[in-house]
Amino acid sequence: MLKGNLSEFPLGTLMQTLAAAGRSGVLVVSPPWTEGRVALKDGALYAAEIGLRRGWAAIELLAGLRRAPFVFDDRVALPAEANLTLPLETALARLLAVGDRWAGLAHLPGDWQVGVELTRKSGELKLTPVMLQVLGLLEGRSIGQILEEAEAPPLEVAEALDHLLAEGVLRLSTPAQMQAEELVALSFYGKETGVAYVDAALYAGWQKMLPQPFFLRVRSPRGAEQVFEVRPRNDIPGRVMLNDRDLRKLRVARGVKLTVQPELSAEGS
Amino acid sequence: MEGACEMNVLDWINRINGWVWGFEMMLVFLAVGLYLSFRTGFIQFTRFGVILRETLGAIRERTLGSGGEISPFQATMIALGATLGSGNIVGVTSAILIGGPGAIFWMWVAALVGMATKFAEATLAVHYRQQFADGSVSGGPMYYIARGLGLSWLGALFAIFAAIAAFGIGNVVQVSALSGALSNNLGVPPAWTGLFAALVVAFVLAGGVRRIARFAQALVPLMIALYLLVATAALVVNAQNLGAAFLSIFQSAFNLQAGFGGAVGVAMIEMIRAGVGRGIFSNEAGLGSAAIAHAQAQVDHPVRQGFWGVVEVFLDTIVINTFTALVVLSAGSWMTGGLAFDVLMGSFGTLGAAKALMPIVLSLFVFTTLISWAFYGEESAVFLFGEGIRWPYRLAFAVLAFVGGLGSFGALVKVSDTMNGLMAVPNLIALVLLAGVVAKLTRGFFSGEPWTPPK
Numbered sequence: 095m096l097k098g099n100l101s102e103f104p105l106g107t108l109m110q111t112l113a114a115a116g117r118s119g120v121l122v123v124s125p126p127w128t129e130g131r132v133a134l135k136d137g138a139l140y141a142a143e144i145g146l147r148r149g150w151a152a153i154e155l156l157a158g159l160r161r162a163p164f165v166f167d168d169r170v171a172l173p174a175e176a177n178l179t180l181p182l183e184t185a186l187a188r189l190l191a192v193g194d195r196w197a198g199l200a201h202l203p204g205d206w207q208v209g210v211e212l213t214r215k216s217g218e219l220k221l222t223p224v225m226l227q228v229l230g231l232l233e234g235r236s237i238g239q240i241l242e243e244a245e246a247p248p249l250e251v252a253e254a255l256d257h258l259l260a261e262g263v264l265r266l267s268t269p270a271q272m273q274a275e276e277l278v279a280l281s282f283y284g285k286e287t288g289v290a291y292v293d294a295a296l297y298a299g300w301q302k303m304l305p306q307p308f309f310l311r312v313r314s315p316r317g318a319e320q321v322f323e324v325r326p327r328n329d330i331p332g333r334v335m336l337n338d339r340d341l342r343k344l345r346v347a348r349g350v351k352l353t354v355q356p357e358l359s360a361e362g363s
Numbered sequence: 364m365e366g367a368c369e370m371n372v373l374d375w376i377n378r379i380n381g382w383v384w385g386f387e388m389m390l391v392f393l394a395v396g397l398y399l400s401f402r403t404g405f406i407q408f409t410r411f412g413v414i415l416r417e418t419l420g421a422i423r424e425r426t427l428g429s430g431g432e433i434s435p436f437q438a439t440m441i442a443l444g445a446t447l448g449s450g451n452i453v454g455v456t457s458a459i460l461i462g463g464p465g466a467i468f469w470m471w472v473a474a475l476v477g478m479a480t481k482f483a484e485a486t487l488a489v490h491y492r493q494q495f496a497d498g499s500v501s502g503g504p505m506y507y508i509a510r511g512l513g514l515s516w517l518g519a520l521f522a523i524f525a526a527i528a529a530f531g532i533g534n535v536v537q538v539s540a541l542s543g544a545l546s547n548n549l550g551v552p553p554a555w556t557g558l559f560a561a562l563v564v565a566f567v568l569a570g571g572v573r574r575i576a577r578f579a580q581a582l583v584p585l586m587i588a589l590y591l592l593v594a595t596a597a598l599v600v601n602a603q604n605l606g607a608a609f610l611s612i613f614q615s616a617f618n619l620q621a622g623f624g625g626a627v628g629v630a631m632i633e634m635i636r637a638g639v640g641r642g643i644f645s646n647e648a649g650l651g652s653a654a655i656a657h658a659q660a661q662v663d664h665p666v667r668q669g670f671w672g673v674v675e676v677f678l679d680t681i682v683i684n685t686f687t688a689l690v691v692l693s694a695g696s697w698m699t700g701g702l703a704f705d706v707l708m709g710s711f712g713t714l715g716a717a718k719a720l721m722p723i724v725l726s727l728f729v730f731t732t733l734i735s736w737a738f739y740g741e742e743s744a745v746f747l748f749g750e751g752i753r754w755p756y757r758l759a760f761a762v763l764a765f766v767g768g769l770g771s772f773g774a775l776v777k778v779s780d781t782m783n784g785l786m787a788v789p790n791l792i793a794l795v796l797l798a799g800v801v802a803k804l805t806r807g808f809f810s811g812e813p814w815t816p817p818k
Contacts, residue, residue: 278424281416281417282811283413283808283810283811284809284811285810286811327663328813329663330663333663347420347421348421349420349424
């Protein structure tokens with residue numbers, strides 16, 4: 095049994111290693127929201143699946159995961175039918191090429207649990223059929239779900255998303271289950287402005303749900319708002335700690351209840 | 364022979380008493396306050412706006428995180444409950460009778476210096492407090508002496524002084540004054556007053572620091588408001604003299620001839636002595652007692668509680684004592700001399716409501732002092748003997764409160780008064796030696812650094 099994480103062993107490298115050893119078995123990749131499987135028979139790619147994707151599309155999608163724990167078990171029975179028929183060397187070469195294309199996507203986050211939403215940006219942009227597909231799937235779906243459910247190959251969908259994010263047509267949105275919270279303002283002093291401290295336990299909870307870096311939108315009762323870099327601090331439960339100068343900018347004092355919402359972009363800061 | 368021996372002991376106690384409450388000791392208090400002011404960058408002046416915003420400006424807030432069982436406001440109310448007493452009323456009148464109006468100026472000066480002392484006490488109390496597994500905390504000078512300086516014996520010495528002082532100046536003196544006032548004004552038998560005081564003390568102490576905090580939180584603001592209301596009414600009656608009263612404070616502050624009644628001159632040294640003495644001893648900055656209460660506050664950084672220490676002195680001496688002084692000075696009755704209490708009551712003059720409310724105000728002052736000092740004594744005893752002493756101490760305190768209503772206990776009062784003064788010795792030594800820690804914590808706070816409690 096072989097265990098590890100894709101952040102240390104990318105899929106391409108892993109496949110090359112297993113293929114060179116002529117191994118048979120099933121590689122189970124477990125990102126937080128789903129599970130993917132790649133079966134190998136005598137070192138050759140035999141079958142793959144993740145969510146709704148099968149065959150090469152599943153391999154393409156799995157190759158885009160920047161981090162996820164994996165386990166390769168040679169005692170697990172192989173699927174009855176193969177859905178990958180490419181010769182080994184061709185498959186490995188294509189896998190490396192796919193890895194390079196994924197690596198070039200600068201705007202797509204590594205965490206696919208987050209969603210995307212349309213911005214209010216106006217302007218002209220030529221939309222491809224894949225982009226249209228993506229726009230049709232936005233509502234209530236995470237990036238991972240869009241990549242799984244779109245008809246186009248995952249990498250093309252990812253490139254379309256990346257392009258739309260780069261153009262500012264789309265922006266990342268926090269997961270739907272992440273609610274705005276009310277925290278009481280607490281002041282700190284010093285030169286460090288634009289930073290919000292929250293209790294370490296609350297921060298850890300957000301950290302599990304959001305890709306890094308994430309930010310904190312702070313809204314005053316009168317509607318003034320600002321986006322802050324967010325950091326953890328011990329022993330301030332129920333509090334959001336802002337520099338005294340930032341509190342004054344928001345026209346609030348210590349002790350006022352502020353609405354805070356984690357965000358994935360620093361827009362409005 | 365026995366009598367002679369007793370005479371010797373009392374004689375010694377009198378000598379020590381004269382020393383710990385003497386002028387030289389006042390200078391030590393001032394010197395330590397000035398040193399702490401210097402080490403903290405005169406925080407009481409340079410950061411006064413921040414201090415007000417962080418304390419009175421945030422009064423509606425609930426508790427913060429971190430260790431501690433009560434809110435910073437509640438901790439301050441316990442501390443104020445102990446410091447506010449007849450000294451703020453009768454004591455200020457005495458200072459004016461001895462030193463003239465200029466004494467008030469020197470009282471302010473001493474209080475402004477004392478703010479740094481109290482800031483340091485409250486800050487160190489939180490920094491070096493002991494946190495227990497059940498979430499409760501204990502702190503105060505005995506802890507910052509033992510943990511900060513590593514001198515457990517000196518911490519124990521402070522605790523011994525505090526535990527004994529609590530029985531006298533924090534108990535018998537208070538109940539005795541109350542029973543006297545109620546007996547004279549309302550004809551209440553002293554035994555009933557003692558019994559009532561004992562029952563209240565037993566009930567409040569039984570609830571631990573949380574109940575003490577609720578008691579102080581309700582009563583201390585009430586008594587301050589009530590007193591300021593009565594004083595304001597008296598000031599309104601004598602409003603035409605208010606400007607002159609204020610002016611007299613500044614005019615006679617540097618006038619060598621200004622003094623008693625404006626007729627009999629007193630030396631400037633007497634005026635300074637009277638004023639500075641009131642400025643130091645009214646707010647107890649340097650004695651270390653209030654630090655025991657401040658240590659209980661739930662705060663994320665010790666400096667934040669230190670701010671409350673500054674405010675405590677501000678409320679006690681700058682606000683309340685000044686109100687008393689203005690009432691006395693604007694009424695003008697101090698010029699004819701007499702006993703301080705009579706002059707004070709004369710200053711409230713024809714205000715029937717004021718005369719009726721004064722016994723109530725004094726009763727409130729007594730009860731809050733009684734409860735706060737019971738807590739100080741209990742915490743000190745726990746430092747010395749462990750948790751097991753809590754209930755025996757509470758019981759002894761309640762019994763003494765009952766007995767206190769029946770007599771004056773001159774010797775016990777003298778001993779406890781001396782012990783109260785002696786508390787300052789280990790505390791001031793610790794404040795000087797730990798001034799660097801206070802300065803470092805203050806710098807850290809104003810640089811936005813989180814607080815790391817000592818291991």
